[in-house]
Amino acid sequence: MTQPILHIDQLGKRFGGFVALDGVELSVPQGQRLGLIGPNGSGKSTLVNCICGTLQNESGSVTFDGKKVDGMPAHKRTRLGLARSFQLPRPFRSMTVAENIRVPLLYTVNARPGSHLAHAELDDRCMELLGLVTLQDKASKYTTDLTQVEMRKLELARAMAAEPKLLIADESMAGLSHSEVEDIVALLIRMNARGITIIMIEHIMSAVMTFSQRLVVLVNGKKIADGNPQDVIQDKDVVGAYLGT
Amino acid sequence: MRTPAFILTLSLVGAVLYFAFRHVGNDYLFFAGYTVLQYIVMATAWNILGGYCGYVNFGSAAFFAIGVYSSVCLHTIGERVDDLFPDFLLAPMHLIFPLPLPVLVVVAGAVAGLVGLGMGYLTLRLRGIFFAIATLALAVVLETFVANWSFVGGSRGAYVAPPTEVPFFGPYIQFLFVLMLVLVVAALTTARLIERSRLGVGFATIRDDELSAEASGVPTLRLKLIATVVSGALFGMAGAPFPYYIGYVEPSSAFNLSYSVNAIAMSMIGGTTTWAGPMIGALLLSTLQQVFTVTISSAVNLLITGLLLIAFVILAPKGIVGLWQSWTSKAKGPNS
Numbered sequence: 380m381t382q383p384i385l386h387i388d389q390l391g392k393r394f395g396g397f398v399a400l401d402g403v404e405l406s407v408p409q410g411q412r413l414g415l416i417g418p419n420g421s422g423k424s425t426l427v428n429c430i431c432g433t434l435q436n437e438s439g440s441v442t443f444d445g446k447k448v449d450g451m452p453a454h455k456r457t458r459l460g461l462a463r464s465f466q467l468p469r470p471f472r473s474m475t476v477a478e479n480i481r482v483p484l485l486y487t488v489n490a491r492p493g494s495h496l497a498h499a500e501l502d503d504r505c506m507e508l509l510g511l512v513t514l515q516d517k518a519s520k521y522t523t524d525l526t527q528v529e530m531r532k533l534e535l536a537r538a539m540a541a542e543p544k545l546l547i548a549d550e551s552m553a554g555l556s557h558s559e560v561e562d563i564v565a566l567l568i569r570m571n572a573r574g575i576t577i578i579m580i581e582h583i584m585s586a587v588m589t590f591s592q593r594l595v596v597l598v599n600g601k602k603i604a605d606g607n608p609q610d611v612i613q614d615k616d617v618v619g620a621y622l623g624t
Numbered sequence: 625m626r627t628p629a630f631i632l633t634l635s636l637v638g639a640v641l642y643f644a645f646r647h648v649g650n651d652y653l654f655f656a657g658y659t660v661l662q663y664i665v666m667a668t669a670w671n672i673l674g675g676y677c678g679y680v681n682f683g684s685a686a687f688f689a690i691g692v693y694s695s696v697c698l699h700t701i702g703e704r705v706d707d708l709f710p711d712f713l714l715a716p717m718h719l720i721f722p723l724p725l726p727v728l729v730v731v732a733g734a735v736a737g738l739v740g741l742g743m744g745y746l747t748l749r750l751r752g753i754f755f756a757i758a759t760l761a762l763a764v765v766l767e768t769f770v771a772n773w774s775f776v777g778g779s780r781g782a783y784v785a786p787p788t789e790v791p792f793f794g795p796y797i798q799f800l801f802v803l804m805l806v807l808v809v810a811a812l813t814t815a816r817l818i819e820r821s822r823l824g825v826g827f828a829t830i831r832d833d834e835l836s837a838e839a840s841g842v843p844t845l846r847l848k849l850i851a852t853v854v855s856g857a858l859f860g861m862a863g864a865p866f867p868y869y870i871g872y873v874e875p876s877s878a879f880n881l882s883y884s885v886n887a888i889a890m891s892m893i894g895g896t897t898t899w900a901g902p903m904i905g906a907l908l909l910s911t912l913q914q915v916f917t918v919t920i921s922s923a924v925n926l927l928i929t930g931l932l933l934i935a936f937v938i939l940a941p942k943g944i945v946g947l948w949q950s951w952t953s954k955a956k957g958p959n960s
């Protein structure tokens with residue numbers, strides 16, 4: 380068996396006296412679509428932040444693509460192929476949609492040894508990525524003119540621009556309508572078909588169930604369930620965590 | 625316009641200005657012009673960190689003062705070579721000192737750039753108002769240090785007597801004016817190069833959203849350090865000729881908060897997103913200040929700065945360049 384793309388070993392993080400993550404173990408094989416759920420405050424976003432380097436874990440370790448990345452700043456992890464979208468879209472507001480996409484192209488793709496995109500190639504790549512999320516008509520618009528769903532798509536396209544091996548989509552559907560959710564799920568599945576491993580964090584269960592090949596549940600900073608989605612949602616502990624026992 | 629053409633155009637404008645002033649034949653024009661040019665360099669320098677990256681440096685006067693005092697220090701060494709060096713070093717030292725002013729400018733730039741690097745490491749974790757306070761505090765620390773350093777005059781201040789005449793230029797002030805013109809060209813070219821490069825894109829991402837920038841592969845800390853170094857170096861270079869211009873410097877004038885405030889106000893009034901903004905702001909505000917100094921009083925200077933700053937923050941937060949851009953885009957039609 381090939382080595383997992385992401386391996387998390389006994390990951391721990393606390394904020395003062397509050398234990399946000401407590402010995403989380405997770406191994407994600409290449410190409411998997413993993414759903415990560417958990418009640419509010421269960422540590423999902425902290426886990427994402429520790430994987431991506433926005434926060435640094437205090438104990439345990441994160442191994443990405445065979446490399447230990449503990450202590451590595453976020454931008455280096457992105458360059459290794461670990462991309463993320465943010466829970467609340469965080470576009471570069473002084474730039475147009477196309478310019479937003481150019482940033483990871485310039486700083487991630489062009490920063491890798493042996494790859495250099497010339498001007499024309501950059502523009503082509505921008506349009507290709509925007510085409511992927513059907514935003515090509517908005518390329519020269521400023522991000523303030525975008526709707527919520529377009530903003531989420533931009534967020535995903537920008538993450539994709541970094542040519543990731545693993546994409547973490549942190550609640551990229553919160554606040555969207557039913558059809559928009561389906562739109563984004565289809566988009567994520569398309570991305571996965573291109574060979575990208577995807578971890579999706581989500582509250583919308585229909586989306587999670589359509590998307591996930593495997594489901595992990597986090598409660599109070601601990602992993603309480605991991606496995607086939609159908610089995611996991613019937614798990615006694617999981618039902619207890621959501622509904623109270 | 626390509627960079628060489630840009631440099632050539634600026635140099636031509638500078639040359640025209642110089643010969644026009646010379647033609648008028650009043651040295652006061654050079655004195656006033658020097659100050660305006662100095663503020664163009666300072667506003668441009670401030671904008672590289674403050675405008676492009678969004679980090680408001682309130683202690684920028686300290687970098688100016690570092691330039692001033694590195695010149696004072698080297699000038700003093702030049703005057704006291706016989707006391708300071710052992711006998712066997714006297715002959716070579718007499719060859720080296722006194723250092724020509726352009727060399728002092730380069731040294732001042734290097735020293736201020738290094739201090740910028742140090743300051744960056746210490747303060748760049750902070751954002752917004754906290755960063756501004758930290759830089760202000762750093763300025764106070766440096767001022768106290770200089771005020772207690774008797775070699776450069778301490779709080780008594782230091783006299784620097786410039787030569788009265790220089791070859792070709794005639795009066796020394798004309799030489800200083802041309803030197804400052806060169807610095808203006810250098811500063812504007814640097815700012816414009818940054819703006820159009822990958823570095824400029826990176827700076828803009830830092831200003832917009834640092835977390836997103838990191839997630840997009842932008843090495844934010846390194847870029848911010850580059851910005852503080854370049855900004856600090858330009859401030860230092862603007863300060864280096866100052867003792868020769870003014871003749872006497874003391875800490876409270878070299879570290880004067882009004883330098884920081886003016887540099888900020890000029891960038892804001894002109895517009896912080898392009899190289900032209902600080903230049904326009906400095907030209908406008910500094911020229912006004914010079915006019916009011918002569919016609920009313922020098923005390924009215926900061927009042928002008930304050931009033932204009934308030935007016936612009938309320939009426940045109942993107943500065944003159946922003947106003948211009950919104951006018952031209954309206955003229956082109958709503959779809960563009």
